[in-house]
Amino acid sequence: MLLLNIVEDRPTPPQIYNYKVYLTALCISWGACLFGYDSSYIGTTIVLPSFQTAFGLSKLSTHELANVSANIVSTFQLGAFGGAALGFPLMEKYGRKIALIIATAVFIIGAIVQTVATHQLSYVYSGRFLVGLGVGSITSAAPVFLAEISPPAIRGRLVGLYEISYQVGAVVGFFINYGIKQHQNTKAAESWRIPTALQLVPAGMLMLGLVFVRETPRFLFKQARDAEATRNLCILRDLSPDHPYILDEIASIRTQISDVTVLHAKEETEGRVAWFKSYWRGIAKYCLAKGIRNRMAIGFMMMLFQNMVGTNAINYYSPTIFKSIGVSNTSLYTGIFGALKAAASVVFLGFLVDRLGRRLPLLVGGITCCICMFYIGAYIKVAHPASYASASLMSSSTQAGAKAATAAIFIFGMSFAASWNGLAWIICSEIYPLKIRGFCAAYTAMAQWLWQFVIARSTPYAAASLGYGLFFLFGSFCACAVVFAYFFIPEIKGLTLEQMDQVFGYVDFDANPLLQDRQLSNDEIEKQTNNTKQNDYMLSPSIIAPKIEK
Template sequence: MTLLEFKEDRPTPKAVYNWRVYTCAAVASFAACMIGYDSAFIGTTLALPSFTKEFDFASKSPSALALLQANIVSVYQAGAFFGSLFAYATSYFLGRRKSLFIFVTVFILGAGIMLAASGERGLAPIIAGRVLAGIGVGGASNMVPIYISELSPPAIRGRLVGIYELGWQIGGLVGFWINYGVNTTLPPNRSQWLIPFGVQLIPAGLLLIGAVWIKESPRWLFANGKREEALKVLCWLRNLEPSDIYIIEEVRAIDEDLERYTKSVGKGFWKPFLALKQPKVQWRFFLGGMLFLFQNGSGINAINYYSPTVFRSIGITGTNTGFLTTGIFGVVKTVLTVVWLLYLVDLVGRRRMLFIGATGGSLCMWFIGAYIKIAGPGSKQSDGKLTPGGIAAVFFFYLWTAFYTPSWNGTPWVVNSEMFDHNTRSLGQASAAANNWFWNFIISRFTPQMFLKMEYGVYFFFASLMIISIVFVWFCVPETKSIPLEAMDRLFAIKPTHRANEILMRDLQLEDEEFRRNASVERSSAEDEKEKLDTLQKTVSV
C-alpha cells in the first residue's frame, strides 16, 4: 500500500474520496483547534510576569500557589466532563450539527467572561469563564469525532478523524507559542496576558460560521426518519448518484444496522441506557474509558498544562527559555501529528501504533526520572546552562513526544469514534469524552502537588502506566482499521483479539463478492425478461 492507496472493505469509486468529505471534517475540527489552544495556553499564561504580578502570586506560599493554579486549570476539565454528558441529550434531539452550534456558543460566552478579570475584580471571571468554556469544549469533544466518523468512507475514516487531532495540535501549537511572543514583544502590562485569553475567540468564531455550512450526519438523518434528506446528503458527500451500486450498498448496510438495533435495543432517548445491561456493550464502554485513562496516564496533560513546571524539574530556568522549550514541544507534536494523519493511522493501524508509542514513551520517562533522581537539577541553583545529563534529558523528552504523538495522542479518539453501534454511539462517545475529561481533571488538579511531593517519582509513575497499557491493548483492543461501522459488533465478537481484523476483512470481502454476483445475476435476469417482452410485443405488433 502507498500513501494514496487504501485498504477497502469493498470496491470503492475514487469519487468517494472527494473535497466535500475532507472539508466537512476540517470545518468541524475547528472545535479541536479551540480545545487544543485552551489546553496549551493556560500553563504558560499563568507563568507570564504580567499575570503573576497583577494577581499577586508572589505573596502566596508554594503550596497555596500550587492549589490556586490547579483550580484555575482544573475547573475547565470539570466543565468539560459535564459538557460531554450534556452532548448526548443535544445530539439525540437536535443532531450533530446543531449540537456543535450550541456548544461553540457556550464556549464563546465563557471566553468573553474571562476577559473581564483584573487585579481589582480578582480571578473569579477567569474561573467562571473556564467552567463555561469547559462545557463548550466537552460537548464539542463528544460531537466532532462522532460526526466525522459517521460521514467517513471506511478506508479513510482514521485519516478524517485524525484531522480532528491535527486541529487539536495546531491549536496547541499556537497556545504554546503565543505567550513566548507576547513576553518578548510586549511590556508586562494587562494587555500582555489579555491577548492569549482573547485569541480563544478566533477558532470558536470560525467554527460558529462553519457550522452554518456543514451538512448533518446522514446516519443521524436515516435514524430519525429523514430518508430523503439523508440520501441527498449521502450522495453529496460521496459525489455519486443515488443509483450507484456503492450508494445502494451503503444505504442497505445502514438500514440493516438500524433494523437490527431497533429490534435488540429499541428506539428512544433512554433505550441505549438499557443496552448497558448487555455484556458486549459494557465491555466497549470499559475499553473506551481505559484508553483515555492510559492516554492521560502517559503524562501528556501534565506537560500541556504545567509545561514550565515540567521543564523546571529537568533544569530549564528562565521564563523565555521555558516558553521557547515549550514552543518547540508544540512544533514536534504538530509535525508528528501530520505524519500520523497522512500515513500511520490508516496504513500502520491503531493497535501497532499504541504498542510502539507505549514502549518507546515508557523508556524515555524512565530515563528522565532517573536523571532527576541522580542529578536533582530542579533543586539546585542554575546559571541557565544545562549539563550534558540535562541535555540528554531534554533529548529524551522530545523523543518521548515523538513516540507519544503518533500513537496515544489521537488514536483513542479514533477508536472510540468507531467501535460503538448506531444506537449506543452517542452515549458511548459521551462516556469516552467524559472519561477523557475526568482523567484530564485528575491529572490537572493534582500535578502541581505531585511535583512538590514526588519529584522524580512523577516520571516513574507515568512510565509504569505506559507499560501496563501495552498488556491491555494486546489482550483487549482489536484493530478497527478499515472495518465498516456497521460491522463493529462482529469485530469485537471475534477471538483471538489480535487476529480479529484480519478474519473479518476476509469475510467482508467474500460477502461483497457474493452480493455483487447476485446483483449481476438479478440484473441479467431482468435484462433477459425485458428482451423477451420486447420480442413478444414486436410479434404481436406484426
C-alpha cells in the same frame, strides 16, 4: 506517493474520496483547535507577573499559589465533564451539527467573560467553566460526526484531523505566550488578555464553518428523514442515489438502526416519562450486553491511559516540568515540544494511520514513551538538575544528561502524538454501534475529562512531593498501556462502522440478510483480532469472553 495510497477492503468508487468529505471533516475537526489552544496557553499565562498581580496571586504562599493554579486549570476540566454529558442529549435530539453550534456559542461566551475579567478570580473561574462546557460538548459530538461521514478506508485519516487540529491549537498557544514574553511587557495587562482573547479566533472560524456543513446521513436516517439523509449521503460521496455503493451503505445503516426506530416509536404509545425510563433502562441493558460491555471498558481505559502517561501534565504545567530537568528557557522549549507533537501528528494521522492501523502504533508508541519517562525520572534522581542556579554550574556529564532528558521529552511527545494521543479518539469514535453511539461518545468524552481533571488537580502537588517519582509513575502507566493494547485491542482499520459489531462479538450476521455480502470470514476476523495465542479472547469489564464464532 506510497504514503498517499488508500488501502481498501473492497472495490470502492474513487468519487467518494472527494474534496467535500475532506472539507467537512476539516471544519468539524477544527473544534479540537479550541481544546488544544486552551490546554497550552493557560499554563504559561497564569505564571505571568501581570496575571498574578491583577488577581492578587503574587501575595500568596507557594502552597496557596499551587492550589489556585490547580483550581484555574481544573475548572476547565470540570466544565468539560459536564459539557460531555450534555453533548449526548443535544446530539441525539437535535443532531450533531446543532450540538456543535450550541457548544461553540457557549465557548465564545466563556472566552469573552475571561477576557474582560478584572481583579476578580470569580470571572476567570466562570469563564473557564463555560469554555470547558463548550469544549466538552464538542468532544462528544465532533468525533461521532467525523466517524459517521467517513468512508472506511480513510476514517482514521479523517478522524485524525481532529487530533491534528488539537496540535495546531496547542502549538499556536505555546508560541503566542513565547512571543509575548519576548516582545511584550509581562507586567502589563495586555500580556495575559491577548492570549485569552485569542480563544475567540478559532471559535469564530468554527462557528462560520458550521453554517455550511450538512448533518450526518446516519443521524437523519435514525430520525426517519430518509430523503434528506440520502441527499446528504450522495453529496458527501459524490455519487447518484441509485449507485450500488450508495444502496449498499444505506442498507447497512438501516439494518443497524431498525431497533432504534422501534425504541423511539414507543414514545408515542407509552408517554414521555414512561418512555424516558424505558429508554435509559434499554441503554443500560444494551451497554452490559456481551459484545458491548467489552467496548465500554476499552473506551474508558483508552481515555485513562491517554491522560495518565504524562502528556497533559506537560501541556498544563510545562514550566514546572521543564524546570525540573534543568531547562531555563521554559517557554521556548515548551513551544518546541508542541511543534514536534504537531509535526508527528500530521505525518502519522495524515498519511500513516490507515496503513499501519490502530494496534501496532499503540504498542510501539507506548514502549517508546515508557523508556523516555523512566530515563527522565532516573536522570532527575541521580543529577538533581533543579538544584543548580544555571546550566553553567553543572558538570559536563550532568549537562549531557540534561540534553538527553530534554530530547527524551521531545521523543516522548512525538511518540505519544503518533499513537495514543490521536488513536484514543479514533478508536472511541468508531467501535460503538449506532444505537448508542451518541451515548458512548459522551461516555468516553466524560472519561477523558475525568482523567484530565485528576491530572490538572494533582500535577502541581505531585511534582512538588514526588519529584523524580512523578516520571516513574508516568512510565509505569505507559507500561500498563502497552500490556492493555497487546491483549485487548483488535485491529479494526478499514472496517465499516456496522462491521464492528461482528469483530467485538455482538451481532449474529447470519440473521441479517442485508449484511450477508459484508460479512467477515473467520480468517478476516482473525486478522482484525490480536495475533497472539492469548488474543482468542476479548475484553469484558468483569470477565474474559470468548471471541465470536460463526
